[in-house]
Amino acid sequence: MxxxxxxxxxxxxxxxxxxxxxxxxxxxxxxxxxxxGPHRGELACGNLAHGFAACSPGEKADLTADVxxxxxxxxxxxxxxxxxxxxxxxxxxxxxxxxxxxxxxxxxxxxxxxxxxxxxxxxxxxxxxxxxxxxxxxxxxxxxxxxxxxxxxxxxxxxxxxxxxxxxxxxxxxxxxxxxxxxxxTGMSNKEKVRIRQLYAEGKIGRKELLEAESKSYHxxxxxxxxxxxxxxxxxxxxxxxxxxxxxxxxxxxxxxxxxxxxxxxxxxxxxxxxxxxxxxxxxxxxxxxxxxxxxxxxxxxxxxxxxxxxxxxxxxxxxxxxxxxxxxxxxxxxxxxxxxxxxxxxxxxxxxxxxxxxxxxxxxxxxxxxxxxxxxxxxxxxxxxxxxxxxxxxxxxxxSPAESLDRDVLRGSDEPFDNTGGLHLLQGNLGRGVIKVSAVQPEHRVVEAPAIVFDDQNDIVAAFKAGKLEKDFVAVLRYQGPQANGMPELHKLTPPLGVLQDRGFKVALVTDGRMSGASGKVPAAIHLTPECAAGGPLAKVQTGDLIRLDANTGRLEVVLDQQVLDSRIVLASSEGSHRFGMGRELFGGFRRQASSSELGACTLFSEFDLED
Known part of the structure; x- marks a missing residue:
């Protein structure tokens, strides 16, 4: 070693x-x-009897004796x-x-x-x-x-x-x-799966063909x-x-x-x-x-x-x-x-x-x-x-194990890597801190500077795509997707339409306080922005038309505005109330209220006490 x-x-x-x-x-x-140690030997008889009531006689004897x-x-x-x-x-x-x-x-x-x-x-x-x-x-x-x-x-x-x-x-x-x-x-190849998903996003095939392909992938x-x-x-x-x-x-x-x-x-x-x-x-x-x-x-x-x-x-x-x-x-x-x-x-x-x-x-x-x-x-x-x-x-x-990879197109040593750096980068700037996965983003797509189009719901992005309103260079700013706002759902359904636009030659990116999935890939996505919009984060002040610069190479993410102008803007509330009920979401109100930031694990478990106590 x-x-x-x-x-x-x-x-x-x-x-x-x-x-x-x-x-x-x-x-x-x-x-x-x-x-x-285990307290079986110290449990009251009623406690222990409850604990092994369904066990075999031999197991009961073993657990009683703690042997x-x-x-x-x-x-x-x-x-x-x-x-x-x-x-x-x-x-x-x-x-x-x-x-x-x-x-x-x-x-x-x-x-x-x-x-x-x-x-x-x-x-x-x-x-x-x-x-x-x-x-x-x-x-x-x-x-x-x-x-x-x-x-x-x-x-x-x-x-x-x-x-x-x-x-x-x-x-x-x-x-x-x-x-x-x-x-x-292994089922359908990933290349074919992506192709079919994008065809569906473009309206060139129907749900029947899409479901058939997905069923061959997840089979x-x-x-x-x-x-x-x-x-x-x-x-x-x-x-x-x-x-x-x-x-x-x-x-x-x-x-x-x-x-x-x-x-x-x-x-x-x-x-x-x-x-x-x-x-x-x-x-x-x-x-x-x-x-x-x-x-x-x-x-x-x-x-x-x-x-x-x-x-x-x-x-x-x-x-x-x-x-x-x-x-x-x-x-x-x-x-x-x-x-x-x-x-x-x-x-x-x-x-x-x-x-x-x-x-x-x-x-x-x-x-x-x-x-x-x-x-x-x-x-x-x-x-x-x-x-x-x-x-x-x-x-x-x-x-x-084999001394060397048996397929260098899939797995290599560090002396001949696919990239000299890891697959994740930190982004920071006047919009806060976030991360970007670059391992699947081609180098020519890792820097995007384009006007923002602001959304508060992922379905609105899909609708705008279907209506032909996104045929241009732009950065989709999707706000109020953090843990305190709506539980921070994954936004993977945005990958096919944004991927189609990128393939058409447009410069596109996503900036959000939400998550993309582990399957997110070729479209640059600045995610997990903290502070999140529901906590007053600066992303909530971005307006449609603002110039956004995302540079995964240098780790910069910023709205190109005078800081005084950005600071003077009022944070507008979203329609987050619509995310609080139905499908069990009303049971998770306490989770949303006490969730920590993304960089603290978006966690609800440790907020009421300090682990150092």
């Missing part, structure tokens, strides 16, 4: 110093909980959503594997799992971001019975894994292993195969050491996938306080693990959603990161993958090219990852993650 890159070390040291008080306070709470570890299963299973459906049989596999290994497992609870692909552009999308915090709270409820010595977390998609991880970190005294479900097999159980937030989740969890090596992208309903699920179950037993190798998640996820996750995100051109989620995850562990950290690392971390939307390959092609084993090995060789983290592999360090699982005569074993 090479010496750590100087910038990686500097950013890590800065985070450690910035987080010193809050991290120490967090670890103090974790260690106090460790000392108390075997009891593992919680927390799952996002539902059978409507393809990514979560493969978890259907996992509890039975896990219980059998843990029983054979000398432990007990109980299904502790389920967490909600919604799909942004289903709710995209719909009212339900306004619950999506906040569902992360509901999942974190549901995880805490699942573990609140104090019956457990460790936990297995079964989740895949956008808000589910961050929510599970935040919840797990509040039970930082318990060891944790995350169990993926794997991606669906079976497993995660969507593009490199959006779901697959970015899996990459980050593995690069932080919470997955078994090489297990993230094995397809569901295969013998190897089932053996990996059983292996994950056996693995968590090794790390409980009753054993000799105690690895509580509160110590596993430290500043170095968080930095590794950021590096992985940048190196692979992953989802912009994680510029929000990772901040919230880190905060749950007492670690303070911000967009300056992402930006500093992005300047030195090269882009080494081409996976849709920054390429035509899907996640199965990445796996076939060498997958996580090659990615981690190449980044370690470049000094761009911390090897000395605690992982859930048999060997603690990340340097042992350059291996991949295989079945030999029905038995699960790990073998060395």
């Amino acid at each position: 090479s010496k750590l890159h100087e910038t990686l070390q500097q950013v890590t040291d800065t985070i450690i110093e910035r987080s010193r008080t809050s991290r120490n306070a967090y670890l103090k709470r974790v260690d106090a909980a460790v000392q108390k 075997k570890s009891n593992i919680a299963i927390v799952s996002s299973y539902n059978d409507m959503l393809s990514a979560h459906q493969p978890f259907k049989d996992a509890p039975d596999l896990i219980k059998a594997a843990i029983s054979e290994a000398g432990g007990v497992a109980q299904f502790a609870g389920g967490v909600p799992a919604m799909c942004d692909g289903v709710t995209q552009g719909q009212p339900g999308m306004e619950l999506s971001l906040f569902s992360r915090d509901v999942i974190a709270m549901s995880t805490a409820v699942s573990l609140s019975h104090n019956m457990f010595d460790g936990a297995l977390y079964l989740g895949v998609c956008d808000k589910i894994v961050p929510g599970l991880l935040i919840g797990a970190l509040t039970f930082g005294h318990l060891p944790a292993v995350f169990v993926p479900a794997g991606p669906m097999t 079976g159980p497993g995660t969507c195969t593009f490199y959006g937030t779901a697959n970015s989740n899996q990459m980050m969890v593995e690069i932080m050491g919470l997955h078994l090596p090489g297990s993230s992208f094995i397809n569901p309903y295969t013998p190897l996938r089932d053996e990996l699920t059983k292996a994950a179950a056996r693995q968590v037993l090794k790390f409980t306080a009753q054993g000799q190798d105690f690895r509580p998640i509160g110590h596993v996820i430290d500043e170095k693990a968080i930095v590794n996750a950021i590096v992985g995100l940048l190196a692979t051109g992953g989802s912009t959603n994680h510029t929000i989620h990772l901040i919230a995850i880190a905060r749950a562990a007492g670690i303070k990161i911000n967009w300056d950290d992402f930006d500093a690392l992005s300047k030195v971390v090269p882009l080494v993958t081409r996976i849709y939307p920054n390429g035509q390959a899907d996640i199965n092609h990445f796996q076939a090219a060498g997958g996580m084993g090659v990615l981690i090995d190449k980044l370690l060789q470049a000094g761009l990852l911390h090897a000395d983290i605690i992982t859930i592999g048999d060997d603690r360090g990340l340097q042992y993650y350059n291996r991949e699982p295989v079945l030999r005569e029905g038995s699960l074993v790990w073998q060395a």
Whole structure:
């Protein structure tokens, strides 16, 4: 392994110093909980009887005597959503594997799992971001019975894994292993899918043809195969050491996938306080693990959603990161993958090219990852993650990953990157701070200077496109899309019409305090603007016709106005009241009111208390 890159070390040291008080306070709470241990032996008889009433006589005896570890299963299973459906049989596999290994497992609870692909552009999308915090709270409820010595977390998609991880970190005294479900097999090519979506946006094909194409793309159980937030989740969890090596992208309903699920179950037993190798998640996820996750995100051109989620995850562990950290690392971390939307390959092609084993090995060789983290592999360090699982005569074993990528059009080393910098950049200027994903934006589109056209609803942009009112250079300013305004829904439905206009030769960009999805791609989009408009952010003062300059190369975003003129303008209210009712949105009013800014994780969980207390 090479010496750590100087910038990686500097950013890590800065985070450690910035987080010193809050991290120490967090670890103090974790260690106090460790000392108390599971309270099964101290529970009143009625409490304990309730806790194992449905167990077998043998399990009751084991739990009464406190001689075997009891593992919680927390799952996002539902059978409507393809990514979560493969978890259907996992509890039975896990219980059998843990029983054979000398432990007990109980299904502790389920967490909600919604799909942004289903709710995209719909009212339900306004619950999506906040569902992360509901999942974190549901995880805490699942573990609140104090019956457990460790936990297995079964989740895949956008808000589910961050929510599970935040919840797990509040039970930082318990060891944790995350169990993926794997991606669906490859369907229609991404290039063809984009072509058909744009034809539909132009009105050249109908809904029947579009649905047929979409059904060929999303066609079976497993995660969507593009490199959006779901697959970015899996990459980050593995690069932080919470997955078994090489297990993230094995397809569901295969013998190897089932053996990996059983292996994950056996693995968590090794790390409980009753054993000799105690690895509580509160110590596993430290500043170095968080930095590794950021590096992985940048190196692979992953989802912009994680510029929000990772901040919230880190905060749950007492670690303070911000967009300056992402930006500093992005300047030195090269882009080494081409996976849709920054390429035509899907996640199965990445796996076939060498997958996580090659990615981690190449980044370690470049000094761009911390090897000395605690992982859930048999060997603690990340340097042992350059291996991949295989079945030999029905038995699960790990073998060395390929020494080099098997497809350099999909995966490369840092010595021959697709881009010398990472896929995300910080933007700042007189409109506030935000981020932009540039890994799929061609260099000629990374600087846009054009008049603003102001909207307060994404559907108005689509309507203006269909009416032919956007056939010109412009910057779409979409306001009041932040967490306090309407829950910060993804705005991915804007990608096809804006992409069509860009293909026609117009200079176009999007500037918003809302989110784009992990699938956002070729159109430059300044997103997550903070302060958001609902909090009085300057974006709310922009008027149609104002000149906007977006420069992803220099990291500048500004309205070209005299500052006194901008300051003198009155912030106009939006029609946000229409977003407060229907499709369950009335239940989330408290979430909207107390949500933090995007750069603080758009989080509702920590606003009423300080983690340093």
